[in-house]
Amino acid sequence: MLTIQAPHDYIETPRPRIFLAGSIEMGTATRWQDVVIDALKDHTGTILNPRRDDWDSTWVQEAKNPKFFRQVAWELTAMDVADMILMYFDPKTKSPITLLELGLHVTQCMIVCCPDGYWRRGNVEIVCAKHGTPCTGHLREAMDLLECKISELSDIWLDYNRKNGFLNISQVEIDTKNSNWRAFTRDNG
Numbered sequence: 001m002l003t004i005q006a007p008h009d010y011i012e013t014p015r016p017r018i019f020l021a022g023s024i025e026m027g028t029a030t031r032w033q034d035v036v037i038d039a040l041k042d043h044t045g046t047i048l049n050p051r052r053d054d055w056d057s058t059w060v061q062e063a064k065n066p067k068f069f070r071q072v073a074w075e076l077t078a079m080d081v082a083d084m085i086l087m088y089f090d091p092k093t094k095s096p097i098t099l100l101e102l103g104l105h106v107t108q109c110m111i112v113c114c115p116d117g118y119w120r121r122g123n124v125e126i127v128c129a130k131h132g133t134p135c136t137g138h139l140r141e142a143m144d145l146l147e148c149k150i151s152e153l154s155d156i157w158l159d160y161n162r163k164n165g166f167l168n169i170s171q172v173e174i175d176t177k178n179s180n181w182r183a184f185t186r187d188n189g
Contacts, residue, residue, distance in 0.1 A: 091117030
């Protein structure tokens with residue numbers, strides 16, 4: 001799968017688009033996104049990853065800060081257009097933004113992983129049960145559910161990707177200055 005990190009453009013990317021929602025607290029949260037990205041590397045589609053390598057913890061987290069606003073707007077819009085959301089609650093974190101995102105998007109196609117030890121696990125389980133959202137306590141189980149869902153929808157996305165020239169993506173260049181990406185197929189190098 002192609003991986004797009006915030007704040008890069010993802011509109012013209014292969015589908016399905018999977019948003020990785022969940023605990024990011026730098027230095028506290030497990031880098032669970034890396035595990036998911038590695039597990040899905042042989043699938044066709046796009047992973048939308050809000051964890052960014054160039055995050056600056058000194059940014060004032062206010063709407064009037066353009067860098068912070070761009071990050072939050074990217075995440076909210078990416079979740080809106082995602083075909084699926086995989087959400088992870090790291091037990092070592094509080095993750096209040098992840099709880100907010102659960103409330104905003106629980107009715108979308110979502111798989112939730114909330115391990116034992118997460119401080120609001122009961123709340124997460126009840127919200128998921130109310131909306132029929134799968135909720136598991138193990139990341140591997142959540143990834144297995146996600147891979148099953150990807151397989152179920154593969155024919156739909158195969159036609160979409162073929163029509164839009166997204167098959168056989170093997171290399172991606174990201175132009176960070178202009179937030180653009182270019183994909184090259186195996187045929188044209």
